[in-house]
Amino acid sequence: MQKIDESILSEVIQKRPINSYKGNYGRILIIAGSKQFGGAALMSTRAAVNAGAGLVTVATVPEKFTALNVDIPEAMTIDYNNSKDLKEAVLKNNVIVIGPGLGTTENTTDLINILIKNVDKQVIIMDASALTVVSEQNIDLNLFENIILTPHQGEWQRLSGLKIPDQTQENNLKKINSLAPNSLLIVKKHLSEIYYQNKVYQLISGNPGMATGGMGDTLTGIIAAFVGQFDYSLKTVSAALYLHSYIADKIYKKDYVVLPTKLASKIPQTMQKFACSKK
Ligand SMILES: NC(=O)C1=CN([C@@H]2O[C@H](COP(=O)(O)OP(=O)(O)OC[C@H]3O[C@@H](n4cnc5c(N)ncnc54)[C@H](O)[C@@H]3O)[C@@H](O)[C@H]2O)[C@@H](O)CC1
Ligand SMILES: Nc1ncnc2c1ncn2[C@@H]1O[C@H](COP(=O)(O)OP(=O)(O)O)[C@@H](O)[C@H]1O
Ligand SMILES: [Mg+2]
Numbered sequence: 001m002q003k004i005d006e007s008i009l010s011e012v013i014q015k016r017p018i019n020s021y022k023g024n025y026g027r028i029l030i031i032a033g034s035k036q037f038g039g040a041a042l043m044s045t046r047a048a049v050n051a052g053a054g055l056v057t058v059a060t061v062p063e064k065f066t067a068l069n070v071d072i073p074e075a076m077t078i079d080y081n082n083s084k085d086l087k088e089a090v091l092k093n094n095v096i097v098i099g100p101g102l103g104t105t106e107n108t109t110d111l112i113n114i115l116i117k118n119v120d121k122q123v124i125i126m127d128a129s130a131l132t133v134v135s136e137q138n139i140d141l142n143l144f145e146n147i148i149l150t151p152h153q154g155e156w157q158r159l160s161g162l163k164i165p166d167q168t169q170e171n172n173l174k175k176i177n178s179l180a181p182n183s184l185l186i187v188k189k190h191l192s193e194i195y196y197q198n199k200v201y202q203l204i205s206g207n208p209g210m211a212t213g214g215m216g217d218t219l220t221g222i223i224a225a226f227v228g229q230f231d232y233s234l235k236t237v238s239a240a241l242y243l244h245s246y247i248a249d250k251i252y253k254k255d256y257v258v259l260p261t262k263l264a265s266k267i268p269q270t271m272q273k274f275a276c277s278k279k
Contacts, residue, residue, distance in 0.1 A: 012239035025054030026228015040101025047221025099130030
């Protein structure tokens with residue numbers, strides 16, 4: 001089993017070419033949030049914008065537009081219950097996050113079905129409520145050509161049927177190979193693991209200060225921005241996962257709890273540090 005360490009950051013994070021423009025850095029659609037869980041959409045979006053995504057659109061409930069526009073004016077907003085707008089956004093964007101804060105209502109099932117009908121080669125990052133609904137409704141994950149799954153251990157238990165003590169690397173590998181062999185799976189926990197193409201990779205950073213609501217939502221935004229700017233590969237996703245915990249570890253040296261909003265605020269300076277450290 002390979003470890004994911006700091007060297008991945010300078011390997012993946014690139015200095016920007018002088019004549020580049022926002023269109024070079026990914027079009028990200030984040031389908032997230034609900035009346036109850038607006039913060040999840042905000043935290044995912046903030047992380048995507050701060051991690052350098054070129055253009056970010058959030059599909060959410062209109063009640064959250066003002067909060068989003070005030071907190072993250074860089075992002076655009078659409079109503080996910082307007083299926084025409086959502087369909088257009090799915091077609092237009094190349095990386096799509098679905099799940100944070102959606103809740104497990106029929107509405108979330110409808111959103112997943114719209115995605116299934118309209119998606120082609122876009123990279124899907126499926127998290128949180130979308131994973132729970134997929135487990136409950138037995139939705140076939142193989143309908144997505146490029147999919148990254150980011151369950152925590154509770155969500156992975158629902159998806160895989162494996163109880164937490166049984167979530168060994170061997171069992172997880174077997175399960176993902178039968179559920180969605182072409183996916184990239186991140187099982188989030190202390191020392192998160194990536195399962196990809198029949199191999200396991202383990203993160204060697206992170207801390208218990210990260211055990212706070214919104215930390216996973218923030219990760220989805222970072223992964224989306226990285227895939228949008230760099231490429232869809234194991235290395236890129238590993239770098240996104242590492243950056244998240246790397247910044248959290250720096251904050252944890254001084255702060256008892258690692259606030260997701262604080263973590264997000266430190267993404268641009270940390271990325272610049274690794275981009276500039278390249279020879
Ligand atoms: N501010 C916000 O709007 C927030 C919204 N959130 C949203 O709330 C919805 C429910 O997500 P939750 O994850 O809270 O609830 P879930 O019900 O999906 O997961 C929690 C369950 O999983 C179990 N569990 C086992 N191992 C776990 C682990 N390592 N980490 C977390 N849980 C573990 C817990 O005991 C509990 O039974 C999602 O849509 C999520 O995105 C959360 O992200 C928190 C912040
Ligand atoms: N004790 C811990 N050690 C290391 N990382 C942790 C710890 N607790 C939580 N994390 C990390 O924080 C994130 C939590 O994700 P998640 O449970 O989905 O949060 P939320 O849904 O509230 O946004 C994951 O990346 C997980 O690995
Ligand atoms: Mg989560």
